[in-house]
Amino acid sequence: MTSDRNDRNVIWFDGYVKREERNKKYGHKSGVVWLTGLSASGKSTIAHHLEKKLFEEGVKVYAFDGDNIRHGLNSDLGFSPEDRRENLRRIAEVAKLFVDAGIIVLAAFVSPFKKDRELVKSRFSKDEFIEVYVKCPPEVCELRDPKGLYKKARQGLIKGYTGVDAPYEEPENPDLVIDTTKLSVPEAVDLLYDYIKKRGWLEA
Amino acid sequence: MTSDRNDRNVIWFDGYVKREERNKKYGHKSGVVWLTGLSASGKSTIAHHLEKKLFEEGVKVYAFDGDNIRHGLNSDLGFSPEDRRENLRRIAEVAKLFVDAGIIVLAAFVSPFKKDRELVKSRFSKDEFIEVYVKCPPEVCELRDPKGLYKKARQGLIKGYTGVDAPYEEPENPDLVIDTTKLSVPEAVDLLYDYIKKRGWLEA
Numbered sequence: 001m002t003s004d005r006n007d008r009n010v011i012w013f014d015g016y017v018k019r020e021e022r023n024k025k026y027g028h029k030s031g032v033v034w035l036t037g038l039s040a041s042g043k044s045t046i047a048h049h050l051e052k053k054l055f056e057e058g059v060k061v062y063a064f065d066g067d068n069i070r071h072g073l074n075s076d077l078g079f080s081p082e083d084r085r086e087n088l089r090r091i092a093e094v095a096k097l098f099v100d101a102g103i104i105v106l107a108a109f110v111s112p113f114k115k116d117r118e119l120v121k122s123r124f125s126k127d128e129f130i131e132v133y134v135k136c137p138p139e140v141c142e143l144r145d146p147k148g149l150y151k152k153a154r155q156g157l158i159k160g161y162t163g164v165d166a167p168y169e170e171p172e173n174p175d176l177v178i179d180t181t182k183l184s185v186p187e188a189v190d191l192l193y194d195y196i197k198k199r200g201w202l203e204a
Numbered sequence: 205m206t207s208d209r210n211d212r213n214v215i216w217f218d219g220y221v222k223r224e225e226r227n228k229k230y231g232h233k234s235g236v237v238w239l240t241g242l243s244a245s246g247k248s249t250i251a252h253h254l255e256k257k258l259f260e261e262g263v264k265v266y267a268f269d270g271d272n273i274r275h276g277l278n279s280d281l282g283f284s285p286e287d288r289r290e291n292l293r294r295i296a297e298v299a300k301l302f303v304d305a306g307i308i309v310l311a312a313f314v315s316p317f318k319k320d321r322e323l324v325k326s327r328f329s330k331d332e333f334i335e336v337y338v339k340c341p342p343e344v345c346e347l348r349d350p351k352g353l354y355k356k357a358r359q360g361l362i363k364g365y366t367g368v369d370a371p372y373e374e375p376e377n378p379d380l381v382i383d384t385t386k387l388s389v390p391e392a393v394d395l396l397y398d399y400i401k402k403r404g405w406l407e408a
Binding site: 016017021022025048049051052055058060062063064068069072073090093094096097098100101103 | 225266268
């Protein structure tokens with residue numbers, strides 16, 4: 001790809017509605033809750049149930065997950081390490097726009113590589129980012145396998161599948177660990193809800 | 205870029221909060237108002253003033269413009285025809301997410317090529333997309349030149365600048381034309397506001 005115009009010609013436009021005004025009007029802070037974990041660990045399920053709970057309480061919230069993003073914005077990307085990185089870079093930038101728009105983003109992505117998660121995290125300040133490790137052993141995820149993808153990966157029909165023939169690097173210092181072999185979905189949702197509340201995000 | 209995994213393995217996740225529920229809760233519809241026109245035609249100014257007006261009325265609204273998107277999501281793209289196309293493709297996909305989240309998007313982009321605008325439009329239904337042509341002759345835009353970019357383009361310091369050495373294809377059938385040589389900013393904002401209202405977007 002070519003760039004005909006120099007970066008210095010692009011001037012940031014501050015806009016007339018500030019994020020702080022949105023936070024005040026909506027009655028809560030905005031930020032990103034990033035759920036990382038293996039496929040079938042329960043990330044998306046927790047994210048979407050929490051989305052519903054928060055929405056019903058009047059919180060402006062939106063859940064991203066690997067599947068709906070990969071159908072549109074990132075439909076040009078595959079699952080090689082480079083494409084996974086670009087996938088996450090773009091997601092982080094879109095999440096920034098939502099956070100600027102006053103919205104709490106629940107982002108559920110396998111995001112298996114530590115350095116890619118660090119790249120995402122680096123785009124946000126500490127008080128607007130929560131890293132959640134949705135923990136579940138690969139053998140349990142593989143038993144769940146709701147989309148039959150582990151099976152396909154074992155058969156060699158999918159290559160580079162995290163937990164089968166591609167690594168997952170566990171977070172070393174996540175803000176919260178949710179062990180989905182020990183908690184039910186409602187318990188996991190409540191745990192995360194309480195943590196977000198404790199962090200002060202549910203007030204302006 | 206390589207794709208190791210087949211598209212059919214990506215399953216759309218419907219989520220638990222439907223767009224219709226958001227529209228109902230927020231008291232208005234969601235959709236995209238796309239403002240196309242030359243640099244310095246007044247697109248961003250109109251978008252950001254309208255954003256403020258709608259925000260103050262309680263509408264969930266967010267303005268995108270070329271500059272803030274190009275700093276983040278599309279910082280890897282330049283201004284060649286291919287990059288302009290990819291720039292707009294991604295913007296359309298991000299706008300889709302915002303619309304799904306119940307938000308009215310005000311998108312101000314030069315978007316000089318008809319086929320690229322058609323690509324954007326094709327991602328939305330007729331009742332969720334408004335095309336606005338912000339009309340201003342190139343010689344007037346060049347006199348305004350708030351960022352000094354026309355001057356740089358004339359000096360050859362910027363190549364492929366729309367209105368100088370790259371074409372702008374006028375929309376043939378926009379929903380609304382705003383002639384910024386005839387209307388003040390408040391008049392332009394009111395015109396667009398009234399049009400959005402007439403289209404029924406400001407009620408659920």
